[in-house]
Amino acid sequence: MLRPIIDEDDLLFETMANLATDFYATSGDPYFLKAVLYARSKDVPSLRKLGEEVELNDALEPFVYKYRYQVSALLKRYRFKQDLFSDEELTEKAINQFLEVQTQLEGLSLDQVSDYTKSVHQAARKYIHQFLGEFDYEELVDRCSNTSGATIGVSLRSACEAQKYTIPISGTYRQSLIHHDLHRGSLASAYMLKQEGTTYQEVDEVKLTLVPKSFKALRTIMPNSTAGAFISKGVERMINLRFKRKRINLPYLQDRHKTLAKRGSVDGSLATIDLSHASDSVSTKLVEYLLPTSWFQFLLETRIGCCVLPNGNRTQMETFATMGIGYTFPLETLIFRAFAEAVKRLMKDSRRTKRLVSVYGDDMIVSADLADNLIFALEESGFKVNAEKTFTSGFFRESCGGDFYRGVDVRPFQPRNGGRCLTNEIESDALLYKWINGLLNRFHEYEIPTTLSSIAKLIKGQINLCPENESQTAGVLTRTALSLPSFLGGMDVALPIADGNCSYKYSCIRSKDRIQKEVRHEPYYWLRLHRPDAAQPFTGGSIYLRRSNEVPQFSVLRNYDLSPILIWRKRRVTRTHGNRKVTVEIPRMSYISTKEYAYVRETKCTSFW
Numbered sequence: 001m002l003r004p005i006i007d008e009d010d011l012l013f014e015t016m017a018n019l020a021t022d023f024y025a026t027s028g029d030p031y032f033l034k035a036v037l038y039a040r041s042k043d044v045p046s047l048r049k050l051g052e053e054v055e056l057n058d059a060l061e062p063f064v065y066k067y068r069y070q071v072s073a074l075l076k077r078y079r080f081k082q083d084l085f086s087d088e089e090l091t092e093k094a095i096n097q098f099l100e101v102q103t104q105l106e107g108l109s110l111d112q113v114s115d116y117t118k119s120v121h122q123a124a125r126k127y128i129h130q131f132l133g134e135f136d137y138e139e140l141v142d143r144c145s146n147t148s149g150a151t152i153g154v155s156l157r158s159a160c161e162a163q164k165y166t167i168p169i170s171g172t173y174r175q176s177l178i179h180h181d182l183h184r185g186s187l188a189s190a191y192m193l194k195q196e197g198t199t200y201q202e203v204d205e206v207k208l209t210l211v212p213k214s215f216k217a218l219r220t221i222m223p224n225s226t227a228g229a230f231i232s233k234g235v236e237r238m239i240n241l242r243f244k245r246k247r248i249n250l251p252y253l254q255d256r257h258k259t260l261a262k263r264g265s266v267d268g269s270l271a272t273i274d275l276s277h278a279s280d281s282v283s284t285k286l287v288e289y290l291l292p293t294s295w296f297q298f299l300l301e302t303r304i305g306c307c308v309l310p311n312g313n314r315t316q317m318e319t320f321a322t323m324g325i326g327y328t329f330p331l332e333t334l335i336f337r338a339f340a341e342a343v344k345r346l347m348k349d350s351r352r353t354k355r356l357v358s359v360y361g362d363d364m365i366v367s368a369d370l371a372d373n374l375i376f377a378l379e380e381s382g383f384k385v386n387a388e389k390t391f392t393s394g395f396f397r398e399s400c401g402g403d404f405y406r407g408v409d410v411r412p413f414q415p416r417n418g419g420r421c422l423t424n425e426i427e428s429d430a431l432l433y434k435w436i437n438g439l440l441n442r443f444h445e446y447e448i449p450t451t452l453s454s455i456a457k458l459i460k461g462q463i464n465l466c467p468e469n470e471s472q473t474a475g476v477l478t479r480t481a482l483s484l485p486s487f488l489g490g491m492d493v494a495l496p497i498a499d500g501n502c503s504y505k506y507s508c509i510r511s512k513d514r515i516q517k518e519v520r521h522e523p524y525y526w527l528r529l530h531r532p533d534a535a536q537p538f539t540g541g542s543i544y545l546r547r548s549n550e551v552p553q554f555s556v557l558r559n560y561d562l563s564p565i566l567i568w569r570k571r572r573v574t575r576t577h578g579n580r581k582v583t584v585e586i587p588r589m590s591y592i593s594t595k596e597y598a599y600v601r602e603t604k605c606t607s608f609w
Contacts, residue, residue: 006428006458008418009080013039015435016047016074018451023067026447031055035071044080048215051075058395065396066410069403070442073412079215081419094210094218095309098280105283105318105382113380116346120377123342125290128334131242135294143241144182144234145527147326151226152203161527162520164226165191168201171227174301176200179227187529191522200227205306205314209324212417220280221324222307231302232326239330250330253360258402260358260365265397265404270356271371272399273378274389275336278362279328280319281383282335287320290335299327333359339381340366343374363399368392413438425460426599430473430509432459437472445485452487462494464507467609473599474508481506481609496609505605511597 020035031054038046054072056065085093110121150156152170154163165188171179179200183189192199203225210218224232243250264270275281288296299321307317321328337359344355347370355367366374371392375385391397395406403411415435422428436455445452456463456476464475465484476485481496481504496504518524 005425005460006422006431008415008420008422008431009042011435011455011458012075012078012080012415012418013042014454015451016071018454019074019448020071022448022450023071027064027067029064029067031068032071044083047075048084056396062406062408062410065405066408069405069410070412073414075215077212077214077414077416078418079212083215085216090216090218091210091310094220095208095311097277098208098220098309099315101277101280102315102318105281105285108283108285108318108382110285110289110381116373117377117380119346120339120342121289121381123345124335124338127338127341128290129292131246131334131338132239132292132295133242134292135298136238137298139238140231140234141182143237144230146226147229147233149229149324150223151229152206152223153201154226160518162518162523164230165523166520167192167195167197167199169199169227170201170203170225172204172225172302172304173202175225175227175231176202178231178302182230187522187526191520191526204304205308206304206322206324207308208310210310220322222322223324224326225304228302228304229326235299235327236330239327239334243330243333250333250360253358254400257358257360257363257365257400258404260356261397261399261402262404262407262409264365264368264391265395266407268393268395269368270365270397271368271392272390272397273364273366273371273375273392274386274398275362275378276384276386278336278383279321279323279332282320282328282332283318283382284320285318286335286381287331290338329361333361336362336364336378339377340364340370340374343370343377346373360400365399409442411442413442424599426509426601429459429461430511430599432456433464433475433509434472437477440477445487449487452485456488456491462492462507463488464494464509465496466506466508467606470508471511474510475506499605503605504609505603507601507603509599510602512600513597 017036017039020032020039023029024032024036034050035047038050051072051074054068056068056072060068110118113121146161146164148159150159151164153168154170169176169179169192176199180189183192206222206224209221209223211221213219223229240250260270261272264272284300287299291299303321305317307315309315321331323329337357340357340359344357344366347355355370356365357367357370358365364374375390379385389398396410397404401411403409413435415438422431432455436452439448439452439455465481466475466477467481468477468479470477476488478485481498484493484495494507496506498504
């Protein structure tokens with residue numbers, strides 16, 4: 001058995017102790033002395049309790065608030081090998097929470113809410129009807145495509161365009177009919193027909209899958225069927241297009257929310273609202289009332305309502321669409337935005353038009369005087385507000401990965417998952433670089449010198465200096481090639497080398513995608529023909545043909561959802577002619593990128609540093 005180079009648990013204990021030491025040296029706050037004591041003794045329960053009992057109030061100076069917030073949140077998303085909750089306890093807890101939500105939604109009656117909430121529902125319904133219009137099946141035909149994720153019958157590791165057309169294709173009876181109709185007369189249809197066996201495999205249930213969220217909770221997702229994922233991707237694009245028509249570009253809303261959260265932390269004019277189990281709490285009853293009939297009927301026909309829990313039990317879901325269904329995110333964004341707009345319209349005063357509403361998923365930012373009414377309407381509609389992430393007063397705001405206190409960015413560095421023992425030298429160095437850069441993104445090197453130097457000393461071999469546009473795992477990122485961070489003093493550093501042409505050569509660690517052979521070409525050709533814009537960014541495809549020395553090659557342009565890519569490469573073959581061996585190149589081997597990668601060391605050159 002290989003000896004571990006880095007034990008993540010030990011690394012985190014040491015980092016916690018050093019961070020608290022650096023923060024105490026700067027602030028003199030006795031809170032950090034407890035963190036040092038618990039981290040040195042590797043007392044996980046006391047560290048967890050210390051994080052929950054931290055006092056964060058509006059009387060603190062911004063830098064003290066930031067330091068306390070960092071120490072209290074450092075371990076939040078990290079799970080130790082021996083933590084407070086076992087895997088079995090977290091699984092049972094997640095299943096019980098999901099079932100509680102289903103029970104709550106089953107007992108929900110939209111007729112038994114208050115008159116105010118009924119008015120909000122009516123205004124939200126009107127907003128959504130105007131937003132969506134009638135469902136257009138012909139529009140769906142041009143929007144559908146396969147996704148890059150796992151589906152029923154296709155694992156995440158094997159997921160690619162060709163595998164999504166390898167029979168049998170999973171789907172409900174209705175999904176299979178629509179999938180067949182959408183591919184009628186296509187290359188993909190011909191590819192499916194030439195395979196032996198039944199084209200479609202009828203399924204009537206989805207499997208609840210649990211993924212890590214924090215040390216005390218797991219997140220629930222449900223991979224769709226292959227045919228259902230193909231259809232739901234088209235519905236997702238249809239809803240996103242309607243957002244764009246309203247001049248709302250969802251991919252850019254995260255940055256906007258960070259700006260708004262910063263403003264709200266300064267003047268208190270904006271409130272940030274977050275929901276617990278938001279996707280699971282969107283009930284079928286509510287969707288039926290809010291959406292146009294044509295939209296609801298189509299989505300209901302292509303929906304799978306039965307769920308298999310991790311313990312093997314089956315349950316009928318009251319949730320309309322869970323995470324893992326393509327259109328869940330834009331649909332919940334639309335519903336929550338409709339609620340916020342409805343509350344805004346029901347404010348009968350002259351300031352109504354000046355109030356702000358912005359929604360991204362379940363992250364809502366509204367004018368502060370709308371918050372209480374919006375929370376009231378949401379809770380009566382079956383949703384639960386997350387008190388830990390909802391801020392309607394004070395000087396702290398959090399939204400879409402942006403945490404601000406009095407206008408100061410206090411977002412903490414939070415390692416995820418954890419508990420690994422790394423035995424590969426390159427992988428361990430990549431992890432250390434990621435931690436160093438993660439801390440440097442939030443603190444100046446003079447604030448945490450002990451922490452940074454202790455992590456840097458664990459790096460094997462020379463320490464890489466890289467430009468800021470490199471990945472977080474490439475090396476220590478610096479603004480200029482001539483600046484050596486002070487915490488690297490006395491260490492073996494691979495300094496960038498100037499080549500005399502205003503550019504520099506530097507060493508780095510790069511993640512290299514693993515590739516596998518692919519001989520099923522028809523689905524990739526169909527993707528290119530079906531979506532002529534597939535070579536453009538943010539449109540869903542990634543294949544285009546380039547001629548190089550009269551040899552056809554498929555070059556790569558990454559797309560927004562990182563779908564697997566067909567790559568043509570030359571293959572070298574050695575042949576014997578008499579007494580001579582001749583190496584020839586045969587450009588007939590094709591590959592696709594898998595979702596796996598390996599870290600490699602390499603040398604790069606840049607002129608922008």
